[in-house]
Amino acid sequence: xxxxxxxxxxxxxxxxxxxxxxxxxxxxxxxxxxxxxxxxxxxxxxxxxxxxxxxxxxxxxxxxxxxxxxxxxxxxxxxxxxxxxxxxxxxxxxxxxxxxxxxxxxxxxxxxxxxxxxxxxxxxxxxxxxxxxxxxxxxxxxxxxxxxxxxxxxxxxxxxxxxxxxxxxxxxxxxxxxxxxxxxxxxxxxxxxxxxxxxxxxxxxxxxxxxxxxxxxxxxxxxxxxxxxxxxxxxxxx
Amino acid sequence: xxxxxxxxxxxxxxxxxxxxxxxxxxxxxxxxxxxxxxxxxxxxxxxxxxxxxxxxxxxxxxxxxxxxxxxxxxxxxxxxxxxxxxxxxxxxxxxxxxxxxxxxxxxxxxxxxxxxxxxxxxxxxxxxxxxxxxxxxxxxxxxxxxxxxxxxxxxxxxxxxxxxxxxxxxxxxxxxxxxxxxxxxxxxxxxxxxxxxxxxxxxxxxxxxxxxxxxxxxxxxxxxxxxxxxxxxxxxxxxxxxxxxxxxxxxxxxxxxxxxxxxxxxxxxxxxxxxxxxxxxxxxxxxxxxxxxxxxxxxxxxxxxxxxxxxxxxxxxxxxxxxxxxxxxxxxxxxxxxxxxxxxxxxxxxxxxxxxxxxxxxxxxxxxxxxxxxxxxxxxxxxxxxxxxxxxxxxxxxxxxxxxxxxxxxxxxxxxxxxxxxxxxxxxxxxxxxx
Numbered sequence: 001x002x003x004x005x006x007x008x009x010x011x012x013x014x015x016x017x018x019x020x021x022x023x024x025x026x027x028x029x030x031x032x033x034x035x036x037x038x039x040x041x042x043x044x045x046x047x048x049x050x051x052x053x054x055x056x057x058x059x060x061x062x063x064x065x066x067x068x069x070x071x072x073x074x075x076x077x078x079x080x081x082x083x084x085x086x087x088x089x090x091x092x093x094x095x096x097x098x099x100x101x102x103x104x105x106x107x108x109x110x111x112x113x114x115x116x117x118x119x120x121x122x123x124x125x126x127x128x129x130x131x132x133x134x135x136x137x138x139x140x141x142x143x144x145x146x147x148x149x150x151x152x153x154x155x156x157x158x159x160x161x162x163x164x165x166x167x168x169x170x171x172x173x174x175x176x177x178x179x180x181x182x183x184x185x186x187x188x189x190x191x192x193x194x195x196x197x198x199x200x201x202x203x204x205x206x207x208x209x210x211x212x213x214x215x216x217x218x219x220x221x222x223x224x225x226x227x228x229x230x231x232x233x234x235x236x237x238x
Numbered sequence: 239x240x241x242x243x244x245x246x247x248x249x250x251x252x253x254x255x256x257x258x259x260x261x262x263x264x265x266x267x268x269x270x271x272x273x274x275x276x277x278x279x280x281x282x283x284x285x286x287x288x289x290x291x292x293x294x295x296x297x298x299x300x301x302x303x304x305x306x307x308x309x310x311x312x313x314x315x316x317x318x319x320x321x322x323x324x325x326x327x328x329x330x331x332x333x334x335x336x337x338x339x340x341x342x343x344x345x346x347x348x349x350x351x352x353x354x355x356x357x358x359x360x361x362x363x364x365x366x367x368x369x370x371x372x373x374x375x376x377x378x379x380x381x382x383x384x385x386x387x388x389x390x391x392x393x394x395x396x397x398x399x400x401x402x403x404x405x406x407x408x409x410x411x412x413x414x415x416x417x418x419x420x421x422x423x424x425x426x427x428x429x430x431x432x433x434x435x436x437x438x439x440x441x442x443x444x445x446x447x448x449x450x451x452x453x454x455x456x457x458x459x460x461x462x463x464x465x466x467x468x469x470x471x472x473x474x475x476x477x478x479x480x481x482x483x484x485x486x487x488x489x490x491x492x493x494x495x496x497x498x499x500x501x502x503x504x505x506x507x508x509x510x511x512x513x514x515x516x517x518x519x520x521x522x523x524x525x526x527x528x529x530x531x532x533x534x535x536x537x538x539x540x541x542x543x544x545x546x547x548x549x550x551x552x553x554x555x556x557x558x559x560x561x562x563x564x565x566x567x568x569x570x571x572x573x574x575x576x577x578x579x580x581x582x583x584x585x586x587x588x589x590x591x592x593x594x595x596x597x598x599x600x601x602x603x604x605x606x607x608x609x610x611x612x613x614x615x616x617x618x619x620x621x622x623x624x625x626x627x628x629x630x631x632x633x634x635x636x637x638x639x640x641x642x643x644x645x646x647x648x649x650x651x652x653x654x655x656x657x658x659x660x661x662x663x664x665x666x667x668x669x670x671x672x673x
Contacts, residue, residue, distance in 0.1 A: 131562070133599065153602060157566035160606070190566045191615050191661075192602030 022145045025053040025068060027061040027087065028076040028107075033130070037074065037107075040134035047138045057081045062090045069100055071145045075124065077108035077115045084108075088122035095123050105144045107132075116155050117162075120220055126150030136194075143195075148210040149217035156189035159220060178216060185212040266319045274314040274391070314391060315462065318469055382431065383455065386424030389417055391462045425455050494522060514560035521553055544612060545570040547581045548605045552588060559592035562600040569607035571668060577612055579646040580666045586638040587616035587662040595620020595660055610668045619659040639664075 021044070026034045034054050042051045053068045055061035058081030065073055065087075073091075077084040084106060088095075094102040104124040108115060116127050125144045128137065129152050140150040151159070160183065178186070181202075188198045195213075199206045267278035277295055281288040298306025429451050498519040505511045541547040545567040552563040573581070584603070591601040595618025602617045635652065639662060643650040648666035 131564070131600070153564060153566050153604070157568050157604070160568045187604075187606070190568065190606075191604040192564070192617050 020048045020142065021050060022048060022072055022141055023050050023052045023068070023070040024141060025055065025061075025065055025070040025073045026051055027055045027064075027073060027079065027084075029056045029079050031056070033076075037137075041138050041141070047134075049138055049141060058083070058086045058090070061087045065091055065094065065102060069094070070102060071100075072141050073102060073104045074107045074141070075104050075119070077106055077110055077119055084119050084124070085122045088119060088124060092123065103144050103147070105140060105150060107137075116158055117220075120155075120217065125217070127155045128152045129154060143210070146210075147214070149213045151186070151189050151213060151216075153190045153192050156186045159216060160186050160190060162220075178219065182212045182216050185209055186216060189213070264317055266314070266317050273388070274310070275319065276310055276313040276317065279317065280313070315465060380428070382428030383425050383458075384428075386421045386426075386428060387458050389421035389424065390459055422459065425459060429455055490526060494519060510560045513562075514557060517560075517562055518553075518557050521556075542573055543570050544573055544577055544581070544605065544607060547573050547578070548584065548603065548614065551581055551585045552603050555585065555588040555592055559589065561592040563588060563592070563603055564600045565603045565605075567605045571607045571612070574669045576646045576648065576666055576669055579642055580612060580614060580648060580664055583639045583642045583650065583664055584614045584616055584662075586635075586642075587664070590635065591616055591618035591620070591660065591662075594618070595622075597621075598659060607668075612666050612668060614664040615661060616664075617659060617661040622654040622658055622660050 024041075026037055028034050028037075034056075038051050038054075041047050041049045044050045052070055053064040055064045056079075058079055061073075061075075061079070073087075075084045075087060079087065088104060091102060091104075095104070104119075106116075106119040106124045106127040107130060108119075108127070109130045120127060125147070126140060126149050128140055128150060132140070132152070143150050184202060185198055188201060193201065195206050195209050198209050202209075264283045265279050266275035267282060277291040278288050280286075281291045284291070295306050295310055298309065300306075429448070498515050502512050502515050505515070541550050548567055549565050552565045555561075556563045571577070584605075588601060588603060595601065598619030598621075603614070604617075605612070605614045607613075640650045640652075643664055643666065646666065648664060650665075651663040652660070653663070654660040
């Protein structure tokens with residue numbers, strides 16, 4: 001397991017594997033869950049993850065994140081005081097900061113479409129469900145630290161669904177559509193492949209897989225208002 | 239505009255303080271009001287000083303040929319009385335520090351308003367007397383009727399407020415009765431005067447007029463009660479719907495969640511069983527919570543679309559084998575015969591994955607409808623196996639999955655690598671829709 005993480009760190013960051021460190025803040029309103037995550041990934045010597053703060057609600061989260069300036073925030077979607085979206089909104093300056101950027105990874109028990117899309121559009125760099133294993137979570141945290149996007153299979157399914165049912169889009173929105181390659185990558189994520197396996201399957205590098213996923217995230221977040229609106233309306237989310 | 243310095247009514251204050259209040263609704267103010275609370279309510283809603291609104295109304299009363307009165311009356315009838323009181327009930331007395339009571343000093347705004355009211359009334363009456371005699375004869379009965387109606391309508395408000403304060407004692411009830419009676423008497427007298435001043439009652443037209451007048455009078459008296467009653471009724475219905483919803487949630491939680499928790503406690507030794515129970519319960523609860531309104535909260539017996547069929551199949555397998563199965567479905571289409579066969583094949587694949595590959599983590603099922611093609615993949619992270627090494631007499635994979643797909647015009651691919659898990663890919667063309 002350790003080896004796996006280290007190799008991931010080496011591949012993605014190009015750094016000297018073992019010494020890689022990431023500072024993380026846990027935001028979740030269930031103390032039990034925070035304790036569990038801490039136990040699973042917080043063993044710094046083994047995983048390289050250092051939990052520097054915890055928060056149980058929106059106000060607390062903003063305070064802790066501002067004070068500790070972690071690299072990655074593991075953010076629950078449902079929180080007292082407005083939810084993860086509110087935290088993202090109030091931390092927007094920290095996400096935009098040129099120096100020492102704070103990145104968010106949504107970690108939720110909910111895989112309802114509205115929750116997922118909400119936090120992604122709010123600026124989270126990824127979304128994983130709480131069924132994720134400790135190893136995968138550590139892996140995801142490092143990916144997010146590198147600025148890459150992390151999608152759970154389920155989220156990939158949502159995105160495919162959102163972009164799939166389009167018939168004859170206007171020409172000027174061509175830019176917003178997923179490329180064939182991006183669709184392939186997402187489809188493999190939805191089928192439960194890890195990034196490394198996808199790379200092997202498509203004969204591309206892991207780096208390329210990550211850039212495809214990041215491109216999807218960008219499209220999902222910033223553009224394609226037309227399709228997303230239609231999608232959301234069809235599901236009565238707005 | 240001195241709006242910033244304006245003493246805002248409790249209503250405006252409270253809605254400004256709360257972070258996410260629903261859009262402000264116009265209420266008549268229940269306290270500090272002079273007549274119906276219309277002016278105060280409006281002032282709170284618009285963020286203007288009460289005095290301004292009152293003066294504006296007074297202006298329209300005097301110079302608007304009754305427009306203002308009509309407007310005021312309309313507000314009174316249609317705008318519900320709201321709870322505006324942060325200050326609580328105001329009595330004419332106030333309790334001093336030493337415990338004695340004395341008459342409460344009326345506040346300046348009220349005095350000003352009273353004076354303004356008197357001046358207005360004076361102007362009104364002087365105008366009346368300046369008018370000709372004929373008009374005069376109608377105006378006095380009209381005023382009488384008006385006073386009676388006002389009395390009764392305020393009464394309706396008081397009855398409504400008694401709901402919140404429930405402080406109306408026996409004495410209050412007597413007072414209410416007296417007021418209602420006075421109102422009725424006033425209206426009666428006014429109507430009688432109407433008829434009398436019209437002269438002899440022998441004429442048919444007069445009788446008709448009188449009847450009409452009485453009918454209108456009754457409508458005016460009963461009106462406020464009816465309106466209030468319907469308003470209260472709709473409010474009550476809303477509360478009942480909420481209560482029902484809560485009861486349904488409680489019942490569901492009780493039936494399934496508590497039941498499952500008990501089972502889990504009893505089976506605490508058996509990890510597999512506990513996991514199976516928890517998964518099944520999680521899925522059911524999630525289904526129940528996120529299912530769109532109106533589709534029925536209960537499980538449908540037979541799914542008729544592909545997405546539902548795949549999910550249901552996965553749930554069944556999960557329940558039987560205690561291995562978590564993650565399902566991702568993209569797109570959806572109605573289930574036809576060929577797709578049903580595909581789902582059956584997928585079921586076999588899931589069972590295999592759960593049986594032989596369940597140790598490596600959850601089984602992942604992915605289904606996609608793209609155009610006319612339906613694709614299903616079932617993937618596990620188990621040890622994998624060599625398809626060619628499977629003896630000929632084992633029919634599971636060959637018949638139930640590959641054979642079934644081929645018989646129905648689809649294809650099945652198996653990919654398995656030692657340590658790499660197994661993946662089954664099923665592809666099927668949808669039947670052409672008979673249109």
